[in-house]
């Protein structure tokens with residue numbers, strides 16, 4: 001028998017399948033481990049104590065140890081769980097470094113870390129800059145920023161030392177592509193991300209929605225474009241070559257959201273993005289400072305899709321990035 005190496009991606013899928021076969025607490029534990037497997041820093045097959053991995057208790061550690069020992073691998077995942085990169089796989093790849101991270105949240109909206117904590121963690125990573133992209137107020141499920149709060153936040157950002165914090169926002173876009181902040185407030189920001197957070201389960205083609213968002217003159221980066229979530233939501237569909245071509249024409253960027261269960265754009269779509277020549281922004285969508293390390297997942301996706309380096313915003317200097325954003329308005 002050949003020695004089969006069971007990867008974290010295999011374990012994730014095996015857990016997801018087991019979750020569907022069980023009920024109650026076991027189903028919940030399998031489902032949670034399936035998601036967490038994408039965040040494990042090392043391949044489980046190389047770890048001494050499996051219970052040290054997030055989401056793995058004594059019961060799951062016995063199940064996973066047996067899969068590793070037996071060389072058990074799953075069938076190809078269904079579309080809802082396909083084309084996700086594990087953090088362990090990303091870390092094992094040869095990667096380029098980035099100069100900054102272009103999506104994160106702080107306690108000003110739904111994040112768990114202060115701006116200072118995010119900035120300190122970014123400095124420790126050797127970044128030159130970060131974009132502080134808290135949610136705007138129109139997203140009702142979180143406490144978001146209105147124009148006055150954005151002004152107050154600017155005062156706190158100005159006090160940060162040792163790293164440049166770009167004034168930014170993750171602005172909620174309506175399905176017709178409109179934002180929820182005054183243009184005069186947006187004009188004061190270095191970078192504006194726009195994203196959809198509603199009507200993400202529509203089955204019909206959403207090309208028009210994307211074209212409207214790209215035409216919004218105040219938005220520079222379209223964040224987590226599809227709105228997919230691992231094992232939960234497929235996200236929207238569109239005529240992607242047309243959407244990416246329109247973004248390239250308008251000189252707007254589309255985002256790789258590195259959050260492990262988002263990974264949106266995924267590698268398949270990034271290949272189309274490369275062909276159309278659109279700019280790419282990489283953001284971890286961190287809601288807590290340790291999550292900044294997930295940048296590796298987005299970098300891995302960009303490398304797999306062979307996105308040219310000169311198309312990646314995070315490889316620009318902060319000055320060049322701000323200049324590009326100012327010109328795109």
Ligand SMILES: [Zn+2]
Pocket residue numbers: 170195197223224
């Ligand atoms: Zn978002």
